[in-house]
Amino acid sequence: MQIAKKLFLFYIQASIHVAMATAAFTWLSMLEFGLPADIYLILFVFLGTVVGYNFVKYAGIANLHHIEQTPAIRSIRFFTILMMILLVLVAFRLSINQLLSAAFLGVLTLLYAVPLFRNRNLRSLQGMKVFVIALVWAGATVILPLENQPQVPVLDMWIEAVQRFLFVVVLILPFEIRDLKYDEEELATIPQLLGVSKTKWLGVALLIMVVLLNFAETTFKPLQTIVLSVMACVTGTMLVISRVYQPAFYASFWVEGIPVLWLLLLLLLL
Numbered sequence: 001m002q003i004a005k006k007l008f009l010f011y012i013q014a015s016i017h018v019a020m021a022t023a024a025f026t027w028l029s030m031l032e033f034g035l036p037a038d039i040y041l042i043l044f045v046f047l048g049t050v051v052g053y054n055f056v057k058y059a060g061i062a063n064l065h066h067i068e069q070t071p072a073i074r075s076i077r078f079f080t081i082l083m084m085i086l087l088v089l090v091a092f093r094l095s096i097n098q099l100l101s102a103a104f105l106g107v108l109t110l111l112y113a114v115p116l117f118r119n120r121n122l123r124s125l126q127g128m129k130v131f132v133i134a135l136v137w138a139g140a141t142v143i144l145p146l147e148n149q150p151q152v153p154v155l156d157m158w159i160e161a162v163q164r165f166l167f168v169v170v171l172i173l174p175f176e177i178r179d180l181k182y183d184e185e186e187l188a189t190i191p192q193l194l195g196v197s198k199t200k201w202l203g204v205a206l207l208i209m210v211v212l213l214n215f216a217e218t219t220f221k222p223l224q225t226i227v228l229s230v231m232a233c234v235t236g237t238m239l240v241i242s243r244v245y246q247p248a249f250y251a252s253f254w255v256e257g258i259p260v261l262w263l264l265l266l267l268l269l270l
Helices: 002-013 016-032 039-058 070-091 096-113 129-146 154-181 190-194 196-216 222-240 250-255 258-269
Strands: none
Touching: 002 016, 002 070, 016 039, 016 129, 016 154, 016 250, 016 258, 039 070, 039 096, 039 129, 096 129, 129 154, 154 190, 154 196, 154 222, 154 250, 190 196, 196 222, 222 250, 222 258
């Protein structure tokens, strides 16, 4: 039992679960536009997420309130180095345009963690945290797989990117609510600015907007719209029942697993 618990903690703390979520979203973008699964790109996004998230969490810059054991951190750092080596190897299978886009997202991640401007990083700028994360997710899981695909209308790609951006903002809100007891007031997170109740209402409004945006695409996809609506309902429910003092892995496992559930549901129905 102890071994299983340690493996689960490693799975969460080493950012494997969140990497599964971004990989799922990347594959989802391909599915929704009838593209074949690009295994190398999906793997690249997975590895990039592990490396990026672990850099932010364990570079001595981000809060470490959720880490308990120094040996665990050392294991995660070693794991991250291995993932970084694999990331470089997989990068050779990507196109130049994809690498340039990925480099831009990498710079954003770096600026999020490293204090370059007057000893401040993007995370420390008031109200910026959630939007920087959502922008990187939208870029990695929509722009990377869909750019330069002739069968994907440019308008539809950007609508999908906006939808993904808004959806990720909502996915982050349960984390923001949970972290109210940790975050400094200077961060000006959405729950700090609006309060928990209004934050939930904002999230529900954003989910409605995400669903409505689906009708603006040049090609209407009924099945994908139904699945999107179902996942919006699931996400909205998870947001509404989230609390400041919530079960240990409510946000970091259940909420963060929503993209994987979304992908599995679409794979079953297509």
